[in-house]
Amino acid sequence: MDAVRGESVVVRAALLRMRRSGLLPVAFGGLVPVTAAQGQQQAPGRVFRITELSGTGTDSLRGLAITTGNGLGGKALAMARPYAVTDYRSSRVISHEYDAAVAAEGLRSVLAVPIVVHRRVRGVLYGALRQPYVLGDRPLSVAQDAVRELEQALAVRDEAHRLLSYAHQPLGGDRRAWEQVREAHAELRALAGRIADVHLRQELLTACARLAAASGPEAAPQPTAAPAVPAAHLTPRELDVLASVASGATNAMAASRLRLRPETVKSYLRSAMRKLGAHTRLEAVVAARRAGLLP
Incomplete structure (x- = not known):
């Protein structure tokens, strides 16, 4: 309904x-x-x-x-x-x-x-x-x-419901399945910014939070002595960019997905890295996963 x-x-x-x-x-x-x-x-x-x-x-x-x-x-x-x-x-x-x-x-x-x-x-x-x-x-x-x-609004809604149906499936421990989870998470976050329907947008963000909170055997590998990472206060756009990067997207691909300029993507990524205390993109993604911000 x-x-x-x-x-x-x-x-x-x-x-x-x-x-x-x-x-x-x-x-x-x-x-x-x-x-x-x-x-x-x-x-x-x-x-x-x-x-x-x-x-x-x-x-x-x-x-x-x-x-x-x-x-x-x-x-x-x-x-x-x-x-x-x-x-x-x-x-x-x-x-x-x-x-x-x-x-x-x-x-x-x-x-x-x-x-x-x-x-x-x-x-x-x-x-x-x-x-x-x-x-x-x-x-x-x-x-x-x-x-x-x-037509454009309906196409976006169709894609949102497709991703939601995937996000609501039980999560297993297969590595390839987790790659799909991360791709779905990035796409859901990108779509949420284009949804005018407040209720559907909230449903997308709730699904994103569920995927981020889930864990798998390879979701966030940590060195034995790695300290716990405190949750960073990332802005929604910083998290959008980081989610795209985590799914394997380049800066140009993230910019196209999020409808941003490549320079803007770089700026958000640098800001997220600074907040997470990371020196590289990979370190930022790993830190975000340890903090429960990304799947």
Whole structure:
């Protein structure tokens, strides 16, 4: 349910962006359902429900099940491309299974833009007017921009849930498994900074803390006489950089992953090394592991 609520938030944000343009006063849409376990569409490309409404005056569209090929949205879903009609009820290029709901809301000109993530159609956003008007390039561009932003947000959420599902698996003692754990930890920290959903971001950071607190036979090898390392107060960005370095990333790779400049990565790394009393990258990583900051 949390994943569904999070998706609703990003869909509503896209609808509001469409309406703020002033060109599409009514906006609505929905996503094809996915299974929580596998992140796959339950019925790929077959049906979705209109779940989010913005600027509507009735609930006639809420919960409406749109089937592939039917109506304007079903056509956009089937063909994976935008479509628009000047007058919905008299259009000859679409079927009319949903005329009653559209008429109850008083809509005339409507456009539909498919949401495509990883080459899979995940749903449709609509923009509409209550007058018959040719929807040209400007309103279509506004809708497509909103959909592109939504697609990026959904792609990030998909990746976050993929990593979370891995992070929640039981941790074994296999060396290769721990390398994967460290890579997942670094990616989770990098993604957390790009997540607008407060609850999902906290879930990512909680998973990071769980991975960092876990231990394995080779998680943090220590010399026999090595003293205990006090926990250093690293900033979130310092820890992000150190996590990337611990997963084997170069400064350039860490900069790309974290969307930072390479010089900024170097600065964070130097600061982390100083706080950890380390003279090299490897010493900093080992010290952070001993302090329970990294897996």
